[in-house]
Amino acid sequence: MENTSDIIRSGNLFFSIPLYREMVLLDNEGLEVIFNFINPIGVNTYSHKIDGYCIYCQKESTFSVENKQTLSAADWRGVTASSRMAYVELHCSRSECKYYFSFRIGGGKLQKCGQFPSLADIANDKSKVYRRVLSKGDASELHKAIGLAAHGVGIGSFVYLRRVFENLIWRRFEEYKEDNIWSEDDFKKMRMDEKINLLSGYLPKFMVENSKIYSILSDGIHNLSEENCLTMFEPIFRSMIIILDEDKRNKEHEEIKKSAEAALKILLSK
Numbered sequence: 001m002e003n004t005s006d007i008i009r010s011g012n013l014f015f016s017i018p019l020y021r022e023m024v025l026l027d028n029e030g031l032e033v034i035f036n037f038i039n040p041i042g043v044n045t046y047s048h049k050i051d052g053y054c055i056y057c058q059k060e061s062t063f064s065v066e067n068k069q070t071l072s073a074a075d076w077r078g079v080t081a082s083s084r085m086a087y088v089e090l091h092c093s094r095s096e097c098k099y100y101f102s103f104r105i106g107g108g109k110l111q112k113c114g115q116f117p118s119l120a121d122i123a124n125d126k127s128k129v130y131r132r133v134l135s136k137g138d139a140s141e142l143h144k145a146i147g148l149a150a151h152g153v154g155i156g157s158f159v160y161l162r163r164v165f166e167n168l169i170w171r172r173f174e175e176y177k178e179d180n181i182w183s184e185d186d187f188k189k190m191r192m193d194e195k196i197n198l199l200s201g202y203l204p205k206f207m208v209e210n211s212k213i214y215s216i217l218s219d220g221i222h223n224l225s226e227e228n229c230l231t232m233f234e235p236i237f238r239s240m241i242i243i244l245d246e247d248k249r250n251k252e253h254e255e256i257k258k259s260a261e262a263a264l265k266i267l268l269s270k
């Protein structure tokens with residue numbers, strides 16, 4: 001798991017850490033980073049630039065950290081009961097867009113208490129780009145996966161990603177079972193790697209080559225922690241998009257081929 005300093009320096013504090021997670025400031029370095037970061041006025045100021053998705057510009061952008069208040073080191077170290085609030089704005093470098101955040105600090109801990117736009121809004125807006133290539137059913141399952149991950153529900157998000165994976169396998173089996181005289185009972189009894197092997201000629205190449213994604217998703221649901229699943233969400237989600245996108249392209253290519261063949265047949269019969 002990332003430590004607090006890494007979370008802050010990478011910008012994940014703003015773009016992926018869910019609300020209310022308590023982050024313990026383990027050492028002086030963490031304290032210093034947070035002090036300079038949330039309170040960038042004064043000596044030893046880092047020049048903070050955060051990369052993230054801007055929902056207003058609808059593309060990746062770089063944000064600068066702006067904040068109006070000053071807090072002393074004592075505020076950070078103060079006891080939790082007397083914790084202070086810090087308000088931070090991220091300003092988009094492309095336009096006038098602003099993101100707003102509030103943090104509770106004290107007792108050697110940092111907690112994000114509010115943000116606008118929400119993580120789910122940012123994630124869903126970002127996924128609009130993908131949704132154009134997805135079927136309604138897949139888009140809705142992926143939408144749920146994004147929403148859950150944005151609210152810190154890692155295992156739940158894996159359940160939806162796994163459903164998208166399984167749906168594609170089942171769709172393909174249904175489409176080709178008659179041509180290949182496959183038995184549904186036998187298919188149901190197969191392990192996922194056997195199913196993928198059987199259907200390999202009809203599945204996206206990326207899916208066949210990276211079939212381990214399914215074991216990671218299953219492992220996440222049964223054995224991994226919320227934290228582990230959240231850390232792995234982004235790469236697994238991106239892989240699922242690649243799979244669905246490739247599948248859609250293959251289908252379109254198949255249709256173009258069929259209609260060309262039909263036209264050719266008519267032409268040659270004349």
Ligand SMILES: [Zn+2]
Binds near residue numbers: 092096
């Ligand atoms: Zn912007």
